[in-house]
Amino acid sequence: MVRLVGTLLAAxxxxxxxxxxxxxxxxxxxxxxxxxxxxxxVRPPSSAxxxxxxxxxxxxxVDLMKPGQVLVDQPSDRTFTLLGGSGSQIAKxxxxxxxxxxxxxxxxxxxxxxxxxxQIEQQHGSRALELSAARPVAKSEIRIVSGxxxxxxxxxxxxxxxxxxxxxxxxxxSLRYTPSCNTIGGTSGSPIIDAASGKxxxxxxxxxxxxxxxxxxxxxxxxxxGQITVRKGTNYxxxxxxxxxxxxxxxxxxxxxxxxxxxxx
Numbered sequence: 625m626v627r628l629v630g631t632l633l634a635a636x637x638x639x640x641x642x643x644x645x646x647x648x649x650x651x652x653x654x655x656x657x658x659x660x661x662x663x664x665x666v667r668p669p670s671s672a673x674x675x676x677x678x679x680x681x682x683x684x685x686v687d688l689m690k691p692g693q694v695l696v697d698q699p700s701d702r703t704f705t706l707l708g709g710s711g712s713q714i715a716k717x718x719x720x721x722x723x724x725x726x727x728x729x730x731x732x733x734x735x736x737x738x739x740x741x742x743q744i745e746q747q748h749g750s751r752a753l754e755l756s757a758a759r760p761v762a763k764s765e766i767r768i769v770s771g772x773x774x775x776x777x778x779x780x781x782x783x784x785x786x787x788x789x790x791x792x793x794x795x796x797x798s799l800r801y802t803p804s805c806n807t808i809g810g811t812s813g814s815p816i817i818d819a820a821s822g823k824x825x826x827x828x829x830x831x832x833x834x835x836x837x838x839x840x841x842x843x844x845x846x847x848x849x850g851q852i853t854v855r856k857g858t859n860y861x862x863x864x865x866x867x868x869x870x871x872x873x874x875x876x877x878x879x880x881x882x883x884x885x886x887x888x889x
Contacts, residue, residue, distance in 0.1 A: 655771040661685035664815035681813030711774035756823035757868035765819035779805035790843035831859035
């Protein structure tokens with residue numbers, strides 16, 4: 625059978641027809657619903673099954689934080705609703721610590737739960753999504769999975785934006801989506817999943833709703849020389865590969881690690 629498939633692929637390639645790249649099956653597995661946002665159960669590349677699990681969402685889903693503000697290792701009793709692959713609610717997960725949160729340079733937050741990855745998988749049949757350590761690629765297929773709305777958006781990474789500015793916040797090297805990812809309120813914190821690998825490459829956070837210029841709910845783009853562009857109806861997310869270098873074994877945040885370049889207190 626393998627030979628037959630290989631022969632068929634060779635014949636197709638010879639005819640100039642290139643098969644579409646394989647894609648991971650993306651559903652609601654590993655996503656969570658917050659009271660005001662979406663999020664996902666994530667594991668850094670350095671994590672192990674018996675490490676306490678992490679949840680990824682936006683910094684603004686914690687609070688509208690001041691520019692320059694970074695929260696690290698704060699107590700938390702936040703509850704998350706874990707979804708199954710079909711989008712059904714399968715469990716309540718309890719957060720114990722706010723590991724990290726900021727709206728400076730990026731818009732991201734990470735919570736630690738009271739259960740390990742192994743416990744969650746054994747008790748609820750749900751695996752965490754892997755946090756990619758690689759920068760995503762322009763024009764790659766992505767899925768934005770909202771646990772709040774149980775909706776999956778399909779589009780591409782349109783491009784990377786030097787800075788996205790909204791009110792007093794500035795986010796660097798942001799992801800801009802192609803139009804079919806027309807995300808709405810409540811999708812904040814949704815994981816941006818690379819369709820080929822199934823790994824998390826970003827976190828959805830904002831969009832220009834009415835054509836305003838760099839105002840609340842109307843972010844603008846700022847290029848390297850300071851030129852401002854407004855794209856009404858365009859939506860954005862923040863890359864997360866930088867967090868992979870910030871975790872030591874045991875899902876322990878260590879902002880002093882080499883390559884960890886997220887904002888620090």
